[in-house]
Amino acid sequence: MAMEMRLPVARKPLSERLGRDTKKHLVVPGDTITTDTGFMRGHGTYMGEEKLIASVAGSVERVNKLICVKALKTRYIGEVGDIVVGRITEVQQKRWKVETNSRLDSVLLLSSMNLPGGELRRRSAEDELAMRGFLQEGDLISAEVQAVFSDGAVSLHTRSLKYGKDVDLSCPARTRHGFAPSSTHLLTYPEAHISQLGQGVLVQVSPSLVKRQKTHFHDLPCGASVILGNNGFIWIYPTPEHKEEEAGGFIANLEPVSLADREVISRLRNCIISLVTQRMMLYDTSILYCYEASLPHQIKDILKPEIMEEIVMETRQRLLEQEG
Amino acid sequence: MAGLELLSDQGYRVDGRRAGELRKIQARMGVFAQADGSAYIEQGNTKALAVVYGPHEGMGQGWTQGSQLKGARGRHMQDRERKTGGFVLEIRGSRARALPDRALVNCQYSSATFSTGERKRRPHGDRKSCEMGLQLRQTFEAAILTQLHPRSQIDIYVQVLQADGGTYAACVNAATLAVLDAGIPMRDFVCACSAGFVDGTALADLSHVEEAAGGPQLALALLPASGQIALLEMDARLHEDHLERVLEAAAQAARDVHTLLDRVVRQHVREASILLGD
Numbered sequence: 001m002a003m004e005m006r007l008p009v010a011r012k013p014l015s016e017r018l019g020r021d022t023k024k025h026l027v028v029p030g031d032t033i034t035t036d037t038g039f040m041r042g043h044g045t046y047m048g049e050e051k052l053i054a055s056v057a058g059s060v061e062r063v064n065k066l067i068c069v070k071a072l073k074t075r076y077i078g079e080v081g082d083i084v085v086g087r088i089t090e091v092q093q094k095r096w097k098v099e100t101n102s103r104l105d106s107v108l109l110l111s112s113m114n115l116p117g118g119e120l121r122r123r124s125a126e127d128e129l130a131m132r133g134f135l136q137e138g139d140l141i142s143a144e145v146q147a148v149f150s151d152g153a154v155s156l157h158t159r160s161l162k163y164g165k166d167v168d169l170s171c172p173a174r175t176r177h178g179f180a181p182s183s184t185h186l187l188t189y190p191e192a193h194i195s196q197l198g199q200g201v202l203v204q205v206s207p208s209l210v211k212r213q214k215t216h217f218h219d220l221p222c223g224a225s226v227i228l229g230n231n232g233f234i235w236i237y238p239t240p241e242h243k244e245e246e247a248g249g250f251i252a253n254l255e256p257v258s259l260a261d262r263e264v265i266s267r268l269r270n271c272i273i274s275l276v277t278q279r280m281m282l283y284d285t286s287i288l289y290c291y292e293a294s295l296p297h298q299i300k301d302i303l304k305p306e307i308m309e310e311i312v313m314e315t316r317q318r319l320l321e322q323e324g
Numbered sequence: 325m326a327g328l329e330l331l332s333d334q335g336y337r338v339d340g341r342r343a344g345e346l347r348k349i350q351a352r353m354g355v356f357a358q359a360d361g362s363a364y365i366e367q368g369n370t371k372a373l374a375v376v377y378g379p380h381e382g383m384g385q386g387w388t389q390g391s392q393l394k395g396a397r398g399r400h401m402q403d404r405e406r407k408t409g410g411f412v413l414e415i416r417g418s419r420a421r422a423l424p425d426r427a428l429v430n431c432q433y434s435s436a437t438f439s440t441g442e443r444k445r446r447p448h449g450d451r452k453s454c455e456m457g458l459q460l461r462q463t464f465e466a467a468i469l470t471q472l473h474p475r476s477q478i479d480i481y482v483q484v485l486q487a488d489g490g491t492y493a494a495c496v497n498a499a500t501l502a503v504l505d506a507g508i509p510m511r512d513f514v515c516a517c518s519a520g521f522v523d524g525t526a527l528a529d530l531s532h533v534e535e536a537a538g539g540p541q542l543a544l545a546l547l548p549a550s551g552q553i554a555l556l557e558m559d560a561r562l563h564e565d566h567l568e569r570v571l572e573a574a575a576q577a578a579r580d581v582h583t584l585l586d587r588v589v590r591q592h593v594r595e596a597s598i599l600l601g602d
Contacts, residue, residue, distance in 0.1 A: 015598040022597040028589045030506065030512035030549040044509065046469065054548075055469055055509035057593050072596050075360065075379065089381075097381075103476045105381040151474050190408035204358075277357070279599035 008303075010251055014278060014309065024059035025068055032068065076102040076207040078154030078233035082145045083216040084228035085202070086156070088135050094128060096135055098143070100231045101207065104153040108135075112146060112157035140202065142227055142235065142259025162207045199257055200237030201269050205276045207232040211283040218284040222265045222291055228282060234272060236265050267294060270302040271311070278312040285322070330522045330534055338533050339368075344573055345433040346517070346529045346580055347490075352496070353505045361383045368531060369488035372381025374498035376506040378478035384420030426470035428477045431460035431497060433483040456492065459555060462497055463516075463545045466554040469509040478508060489532040490518045490544045492557070497581060506587055514554055515582040518544040519574035521566055526573035544574040548582040551575075 027033060033045060033052045035323035041047060044056045045067060054060075076084070078100075086098035089105060096108040110123050112129060134139065143156040207230060216228045219239050227235040238261040257265075271290040272282065280286060293314040295303050301307050329456055341347070347368030356362040361376035412516035432529055434448035447453075464480060480503065482495040496516035503510060520527045520534055520541045527534065530541055540560035546553055562570065 013595055015595040018598060020598060022594060024597055026593045026597060028513070028586060028588060029510045030547075040395070046509070046511070048511075048550075053512075055511065056507055057504045057589050058507075059593075059597055072593060073360075073501055074507035075503070099381075103379040103381075120590070279596055 008310060011305065021060075023178065026057075026059055027054040028057045029053075029055050032255055033069070040066045042066050044069030044071060045077045050061060073206045075206050076100055077152070078106070078145050078148045079230075082230035083142065083227065084145060084156065084231040085140060085227055085233035085235050086231070088137050088139045088141065090134050090137065091135070094123075094132070098141065098156060100154065100156075100229075101204065102152070102154060102231060104151065106145075106154040106156050108141070108143060108156045110157070112155070116160055120229060135210050140235070142229070154314075200235050201265055203234040203236065203269055203272050205232045205234060205272070205282065209276055209279070209282050210234075211231060212280045212282055220268070220284065220288055220291070221259060222268070222288070224268055226284070226287065227267065228284075234282070236272075238265065265297065267299045267302070267312060270294070270299060273313070274302055274308040274312055280312060280316070286315060286319060288317045293318070328533070328537065330537055331525055331527070332537070335525075337527065339531060340590065341529075343525050344528050345534050346577055347531070349497075350583045351501055351585060353466070353501050353592045355420060359502075359506075361502040361504070361508070363498050363501030363505055365494055365501065367490055367494045367497070367529070369486055370484070370490050370494045371486040372484050372491070372494040372498040374480065374482045374495065374502035376478065376499070376502040376508070379427050379473040379476035379508065382475060382477040386519075391496060396575050397453065398511050415592060422477060425474050427473035427475075429461055429465050429470065429480065431457045431464065431480045431499075432478060433457045433460060433481070433482050433484075435519060437488045439442060439484050452542045459492065459557060460499060461493060461496070463514055463555045464499065464503070465513045466552075467510050467512065467547060468499075468503065472509055473556050478503075487532065489530045489535045493529070493545075493581075497585060499563065501585060501589065505592075512547040512549045513582055513585060514545050515578040516543065516555075517547055517577035517581055518543045518569050519577065521562060521570050526566075526570045528573045528577035531555070540570070542570055542574055544571070544578055546575055546578040546582075548579050548599060586595060 029259040033054055035051050037050065039052060041052055042061075044054060045052050046055050047053070053069060055317060056069055058069050058071040058075075059066050061070055078084075084100045084106070085185040086106060088096050089099045090097035092157045094110045098106040098108050100106045110127060113129070113134065115121070140159065143158045145154050147155040149155065182241045210230055211227050212230070213228075216230070217225070218228070219225045223239060225237055225239045227237075229235065234254060238257050268287065268291055271294050272287060274294075275282060275286060275290055289309060293311045297311070298305055302311065328338065331343065335342060337343070339347075349367050349535060351363060351365040353361075353363045355364045355373070356375060357498070359375045359377060362374065364373050432448065433453045437444045437451065439446055460480065460482065468478065470478075480499050482499055484491050484495065493516040496514055500510075500514045504513075517528060518530045518535075518541055520530045520539050522534075522537075522539055535541055540558065540562040542556070542558040542562075544553065545555040556571075572598065
């Protein structure tokens with residue numbers, strides 16, 4: 001069995017190699033941002049002794065009269081319309097509690113969920129009792145933020161047929177024995193298509209690294225699809241071949257995924273991790289360029305620090321060329 | 325240790341420092357990628373590691389050490405055990421304990437079995453660790469703006485890898501950096517230092533040799549910008565005439581620590597900002 005050993009090496013911080021400096025106003029907690037009382041205070045600041053003081057370490061953002069400090073990395077802060085990928089932690093009376101990497105668990109109300117068969121009706125007591133049949137603790141779902149409560153908790157909905165349940169390959173097998181064929185669970189899919197495959201890989205990153213875009217569901221040309229959740233949970237899954245029409249429902253297809261698809265998915269996952277380690281924003285183009293830059297290397301080598309830097313540097317250059 | 329001169333005639337201490345001099349401090353933020361915030365600090369030979377999770381939902385009842393749990397309910401604990409090398413012990417919190425108007429701060433102190441000269445039997449769960457945990461909690465409840473996160477819980481886990489005096493101070497400093505790394509709003513840095521009193525002179529930042537000599541020692545945690553004291557702890561006998569001097573020495577040392585930590589944080593923020601681009 002071949003074994004690889006590595007010794008620790010002092011590495012120059014990447015920011016030096018980039019050779020540029022930031023123009024932002026950086027603050028740490030306790031710093032006075034301004035003594036001018038005319039400004040409104042936003043997130044990351046507090047008022048103390050007639051001065052506006054920073055409460056997090058980050059960069060100051062000034063919009064007209066509003067000053068806020070954007071921290072380097074925070075938990076996900078929900079905004080209406082965001083796409084999130086979350087994991088069910090609890091089944092309560094008329095709702096599910098979903099963990100979305102935010103300060104409080106998000107809430108998915110029973111009334112915000114599609115019924116199998118796409119029916120539109122009032123949820124009855126039988127539906128409440130059957131909740132566990134739809135979603136159990138540990139299931140992964142993709143959903144959209146419907147509303148944000150005053151304490152910051154987020155309410156989700158999966159009303160459009162775009163959203164639904166995923167089966168996490170990276171988790172120890174969650175086999176559903178005694179799975180009644182009538183209560184089918186569909187990994188629903190963009191454009192209301194049923195996907196054949198309900199399996200994939202979840203990558204957890206910091207929410208601040210996911211770029212806000214028009215759409216967060218991407219079919220990458222390399223053969224896999226990706227859902228970039230705004231909360232930092234990224235779901236990679238094999239692109240389904242046929243896209244058929246069917247009225248909503250929850251079917252999870254547990255056919256084995258082919259080796260080629262698995263390799264693509266693993267490579268994508270390692271690329272995403274290397275982008276995150278080098279603090280690059282994640283969006284479909286950057287992931288794709290990183291994937292292409294990583295093709296000469298073996299999948300397991302991508303995670304080595306020097307190869308990671310090389311790949312990300314190449315991605316950065318390609319993105320700069322594309323912009324300018 | 326009979327005959328050990330803690331302070332020589334020329335004013336040098338056992339390790340060659342002056343009375344008010346600190347030991348060399350090196351610190352790093354963002355040590356663990358998986359935790360919300362993490363930091364590592366070395367103060368002389370004292371090494372401490374701090375990890376912060378949160379703010380997150382207050383844990384329900386029945387959460388115990390990760391190895392016993394399976395499935396989704398255990399995922400949090402299993403992940404944490406795995407990712408932080410197994411030294412996390414979740415204190416059983418209940419949803420009833422989650423405060424409706426502010427965040428719950430939960431601190432845990434642990435010292436590695438190899439951290440002291442003699443191998444320690446119980447890394448955590450003993451009286452001293454519990455007391456340290458409570459003190460850390462008191463310190464951080466004073467500094468973290470908990471009103472901004474009602475009903476959530478912030479977990480701070482600190483582990484001492486090598487104890488050479490000033491463990492409380494190192495833990496507080498490491499935890500401050502970790503909380504900053506996690507993006508949790510704080511009133512100000514919390515900088516801590518220990519101080520002692522020998523031969524009419526106040527010494528700052530005691531090492532293990534000086535602590536073991538049995539003189540009075542004081543631990544101070546300070547919010548430097550406003551000069552407010554977050555925690556002051558001493559359990560030895562000290563004449564009140566000397567208290568002022570020792571307190572001032574500790575406060576000055578804490579401010580010096582602040583200067584260093586400030587530099588570390590600014591460097592970290594600057595680097596991250598450059599990488600992210602404008």
